[in-house]
Amino acid sequence: MRAGYTFLLALAGCPLSGLPLLAHSGFRRLSLPCRAGLSCAAGAALISGWMTVFALLGIAWQPAVLVLMAALVSYLLRLLLPPSEAAEEEAPARESRTGLAERLALVVMGVSVLAALAAAASASATSPDLLLFWGPKAQAFAAARTVDAALLREPHLDYMHPSYPPLVTNLYAFASIVAGRFAWGAATLVFPLAVGVLALALPGMLRRAAPRRIAWACSALVVSTFGFLGNELDVGGNGDPWLWVFEILAMATLVGDFAVTRAGQLLAGLCLAGAATAKIEGLPFALAAAAFFLLLRSKELRLRSAAAFLVLPSIISLGAWFAFGATRRINYGYEQSGRYLDLHWDHLPLVALIAAPRKSRLILLPLAVSAALAAFLVFIYLHPDADPGMWIEWSAGRVFSPITALLALASVCGRTARRRVAPGDPRM
């Protein structure tokens, strides 16, 4: 029992590490609970990032050193935030009295968090993957005080996905080292903790995108959705609650006016790094979120610095993970996706799209059509009851092939200035 409490207490290293950054005046416009919630996400990404870097360098994990290093980086990141921006970000103005909608949203969020806590604590929402995947890996990493390369190379344990991104196992190992062992029951309580972090941070962040009562009501819907789905789908102890926190807080930042500030972009970048290293699907999320943000809000941004703030944290933390896998000859990318370093000629249109010097909003036409086509194909593959494995293997390469060509077309959007063509003009 004591190990369980210590395990949970150790996770307080996350907000402690994120606090120096969130205490900067560039964030003072956000409410205190919001900054507390965001510091959990930022600190988790920083601690896990350092754990991966330490593993890469062959340095044994010491929890106190990891928290200090993460807090130091968190403090140093403040130097990237311009003082002028801090001056513009004044303390939140005293708004009119809390209305009925905000109070109702608060009650709904409170009940949702308590329901998630009751479900997790009564062992009703525990994921089977905790026993087969997350727990054993974290336990072995804690015993080795680093990423256990021998475990990841063991052929009989290949079901544990050796290349799987490390954030969740890193942080569980961090808490296990402090607690003295992996606390199985305490790990399931990360589900209500994650829902609680969202309840703390979302209203303040969405307030930068919507009127106050809408921001609170939307936060309540998000929190109650995850409270319900977490119990229904048994996510206690697995990676999904971590991913929810990073993805939702990143997106809530990117859709509001805070995202045009360096502080907002840095925060979103840390959350995207957390998502990219929490679960495999976090990487496409991070790439898509950063790309579409830069595309859709380009006029409000200094593109190069915004891109750097959004993408560099992910490159560093995921880069350290892939470098660890490559130097220990464990993996060269995600095994589910094949070897990333292999050259696939059908990636060339994507390279052309990324390298295109000028882009206009018209780029959305081929991109949106590609997305719609991909969604349709996935739907028809997954809709029938029969196992679609053979069908996908036989046909997917062909039916998805137009998408690569559409990406190539997208790369030329914006190459010419828009011209008005008069009727009768010979160019028509």
Next chain:
Amino acid sequence: MKARSDLPQLLLLLTGASALTALSVSRLPPLPDILRPPSTPFDRSQAAAAAADYRFFWEAAGWIPRGVSVTPISEPRDPARETTLHREAVGLLPGRKILPAAVWNQPTHFEGQADFLIVFGPRPSPPPGILVFETEKGSAWRRVRP
């Protein structure tokens, strides 16, 4: 031009949030079950079948020293069941080398190399070694090498 009211959106958001919260609460176990600590983290989850294995491995761990090799097997023998038992043992017997009796539902026959066997089910015949621990769920045996 008159600004559009945000009331319909507000009502939709709050109604949806309230409905989902009510659904969450309705799916919870009865209050006495919530207040009584579960015996394993899997008691009431979709993986409730793992709860019995968890309890038995937890008890057996007290009888099997660290550093030895262990193979969990089922009685009667079943490669699919033994694949699951191997995966559970990796998490629940830390510090021991877990040798699989089956991998991906295929027998490996590694149990012959193990220092200890954990048998889920009735006692095997003939006995595979010296009995060190037994419950209704199964038994643990130390292999005797000639």
